[in-house]
Amino acid sequence: VFWNAYGMADSETGRKMKRDDIFRIASQSKAITATAVMMLWEEGLFRLDDPVSKFIPEFRNPQVLKTFRYSDTTWTGEPAHREITIRHLLTHTSGLGYGMIDGDERMKMLYQKAGVTDLFTTENITIEESVKRLAKLPLHHHPGEGRTYSEGLDVLGYFIEVVSGIPFDEFLRARIFDPLGMVDTWFYLPDQKAGRLVPVQHAVNGKWKRFPVTFYDPDYPVKGARTFFSGGAGLSSTAKDYATFLQMYLNGGEYNGVRILSRTTVDLVLTNHIGELWDLPGEPMRDFGLAFEILTPEGQATGGMGTAGTFNWGGYFNTQYFADPSEQIIGIIFKQTQGISEDSNRKFRQLVFQSLDD
Template identity: 45%
Template sequence: MKKAIACLLLVVCSYQTISAQTSASVAIPENKGFSVERLQRIDKLIQRYIDSGWIAGAVALVTHNGHTVYYKALGYDDKEQHKKLEKDAIFRIASQTKAITSVAIMQLYEEGRLLLDDPISKYIPGFKNPAVLNQFNKADSSYTTVPAKREVTIRDLLTHTSGISYAQIGTPVANAIYAKAGVVGGIGLLDGTSAENIERLAHLPLMHQPGEHFTYGLNTDVLGYLVEVLSGQSLAEYFREHIFEPLGMKDSYFYLPKEKYTRLAMLHSEDKSKHVVNMEPKIVINGEFYRDYPLDPDGKFYSGGGGLVSTAYDYTLFMESLMNGGVLNGKRILSAHSVRLMTQNQIGDLYVNGSRLTKFGLGFEIVTDAASGRSTSPPGTFSWGGMFSSTYWIDPQEKITAQFVLQQFPNSHGDLGEKFKVLVYQALQ
């Protein structure tokens, strides 16, 4: 009898995560729709990649109907120091920041501060009378333009159809034009502000006519600056007051307080043989990139497109609120109607990153019926990820949220994230 009780307690402790202050609770997966035995395949998959030297470690957190069914940290936080990875490690979530910024925009929409089809120039005048790139001279990065057919709207920015590309990690042409003007990607910096960056960007050409293509770029950084303009707060202050504190997200920041410095996970890279190594403190990615930028005590560059750090636990609170139609534990951050808008196709027949199967809402990639036929995700699942190999998804049909976090760039073995998704669904009973 004692042995049976001990085994039961072991299972509970292995799978609990979200505390009583949230909507998710301790669960024994067999009782909550998941197979314990089949979930263990996730451990074996991740461990195989660790043993192969392809990744240092990973944290994974899965909830179902508000109950945590899987929450583990495997491998190393710092591979060179053999420091074990902990579940509460703080990660650079990079482009997972975009969803939070998009929610902030929708909050302002709900307050009557903006309309989605307003031109961005109504609030940031530098974007008035936009021009579109016509010809580019590689020799000196000079270019010619033609007038845009219309102005860029807030909806264009939320859907990445504005024509704005990325600095540093965009196309070679965009990288060159933005670098010459001093526009940066928004993370890995030790000086400057988002406001300065966006005001420079506002006067540069669009890569295509607004609304005609999906181009992943600095759109959400523009929206982050818009939040500051309309709210009168820094983006860090706005997030804390309107999103983090209501949801109980205690480990989410742009720049970490000193007492949490030791919890920042090591960022890894790859050697020439595609095996994982610690990233050097400073590298060049079409410009200087500082590995430990979240530890900058004087940092003021609040990138709405990629600047946040967080934990798997904290981000799950955010995902749970969206799963619940904008509310968690009685704290509503958004209306159910706005969540519905955000998670519907907003780009019509446009392709997303070359695919006609998936679509894009207001801040999220959306799984369509056609895309669902080629993956495990049901229609309506919405998701995105981050530059450092993190990924998440929210599945309203099966009531699943999942967060899978690595800290690695580049990552030649990026198929691990998709394999993780397969193993989550194969364990659903």
């Protein structure tokens, strides 16, 4: 195992990065939430193609956005061709949007007006409250007929509470984190771990400075109400913890004698579930499973990305991972930055694979 820390955790104080530092993993939370969903699926509590309205009635009779007035955000919709299913939520094909980071300005305005909480917060709100507000809003497109990155995994966090009868954070702790020994993965860090959280930084006049409060407070893992458990973006973790989680997948659902998912369920998770909805013309490089991006044979042929079947994703603060089942390799690179454009993830991945020496 090559496991090292480089650079500064906090340039303003001169604190150096350490191997056990804790990072906001943001959208890397999605794979963990999806795993929890599939654990309940294995118990026979629902089918992947069940409508989510069966469990959260507020989602009945969804509407697709048809007209929108910018002056007052009034809108009209048309009835969706079908209900939103659990599978749609896992694969970002539900038509739901993503509020402040949505690519459609109309959706940003509607989500903000409705009081939907995106990503993370220090405010006193629960996922139940936010999800029920979200359920009243129009969709980008008909469920199953497009792919739009969305808050679907936040909906599924509340869905897990409904189906299991257990608060979402407690479910993850009891069923995934404690059994796997992921002792540093939390929505909100215990006081004794707070000092290991790496600050979010951005470049100001050529120097790294702490990122300010914008539509969110970067200190959300260690302050505030601590009531919003975002299944899509809320967790913080360490490189070691997340490597443990990924190794469980490479082991076919088991780690150190603890089985989280069956081998057949892992195969299902790592199967393409969206057809060609994600393909660019002439570039079928990637498929999408149940919350994982999956490399295709065409993607493998581009070079440096791994073997077909390699799965990956990343997070809002520049954290990335990949896992190659054929080569049995996991790669994790964690940073905590905003406002920069760089290519370290691609370079890291390419350098890992070129270093193989059998």
